[in-house]
Amino acid sequence: EVQLVESGGALVQTGGSLRLSCTASGFMFSTYGMNWVRQAPGKGLEWISYISSSSTTIFYADAVRGRFIISRDNARNALYLQMNSLRVEDTAVYYCARDTGRDRNNIELDYWGRGTLVTVPS
Amino acid sequence: QSVLTQPPSASGTPGQRITMSCSGSSSNIGRNYVYWYQQFPGTAPKLIMYRNNQRPSGVPDRFSGSKSGTSASLAISGLRSEDEADYYCSAWDESLSGPGMFGGGTKLTVL
Numbered sequence: 661e662v663q664l665v666e667s668g669g670a671l672v673q674t675g676g677s678l679r680l681s682c683t684a685s686g687f688m689f690s691t692y693g694m695n696w697v698r699q700a701p702g703k704g705l706e707w708i709s710y711i712s713s714s715s716t717t718i719f720y721a722d723a724v725r726g727r728f729i730i731s732r733d734n735a736r737n738a739l740y741l742q743m744n745s746l747r748v749e750d751t752a753v754y755y756c757a758r759d760t761g762r763d764r765n766n767i768e769l770d771y772w773g774r775g776t777l778v779t780v781p782s
Numbered sequence: 783q784s785v786l787t788q789p790p791s792a793s794g795t796p797g798q799r800i801t802m803s804c805s806g807s808s809s810n811i812g813r814n815y816v817y818w819y820q821q822f823p824g825t826a827p828k829l830i831m832y833r834n835n836q837r838p839s840g841v842p843d844r845f846s847g848s849k850s851g852t853s854a855s856l857a858i859s860g861l862r863s864e865d866e867a868d869y870y871c872s873a874w875d876e877s878l879s880g881p882g883m884f885g886g887g888t889k890l891t892v893l
Contacts, residue, residue: 704885765814
């Protein structure tokens with residue numbers, strides 16, 4: 661069974677840093693691209709970053725580029741999101757999600773974790 | 783403000799057929815596949831449509847998708863109370879803003 665479990669969410673002050681982790685199981689992690697998607701309270705989904713299976717291709721949304729860093733450790737079946745210079749508007753549930761890789765230049769998310777909450781109080 | 787535009791709400795009665803739209807541009811829907819996700823309150827999203835009109839295993843055939851030009855639609859026939867959820871469209875955007883894009887979501891209410 662495919663499982664994705666996020667951790668690391670916390671309450672952090674403006675300007676602070678946080679590292680989220682996503683532990684994968686039930687599939688060959690090293691062969692799939694992975695994504696982070698967030699959802700602010702009461703708001704819609706916002707894609708924020710993608711990393712290819714071998715970490716050679718990385719994309720960021722404008723809202724986090726230069727502040728967040730996505731990475732992965734295939735030996736540990738783990739995905740990470742280093743979040744720096746946090747802002748109030750970064751408050752959200754952060755989901756990791758697997759990309760099927762079915763089609764080039766498309767992001768298709770077939771498995772999602774339950775999410776971890778990051779709160780940056782005003 | 784998302785580059786994919788969805789109506790914020792839709793509603794229907796049990797048994798009815800409803801459609802919800804997703805409007806984009808030539809940099810996203812116009813040249814790439816559209817995906818649809820269903821999300822119930824407090825839970826993670828679930829993929830319910832890929833490659834514009836393909837259903838993953840386990841998704842009822844009451845759900846169907848279509849795409850024309852720079853717009854896409856999700857239709858649900860034989861509406862059921864358990865279909866009440868938020869629905870998001872998604873498409874790769876080839877602008878500099880980053881490839882992953884979601885619409886703002888449509889909240890479906892079954893009356």
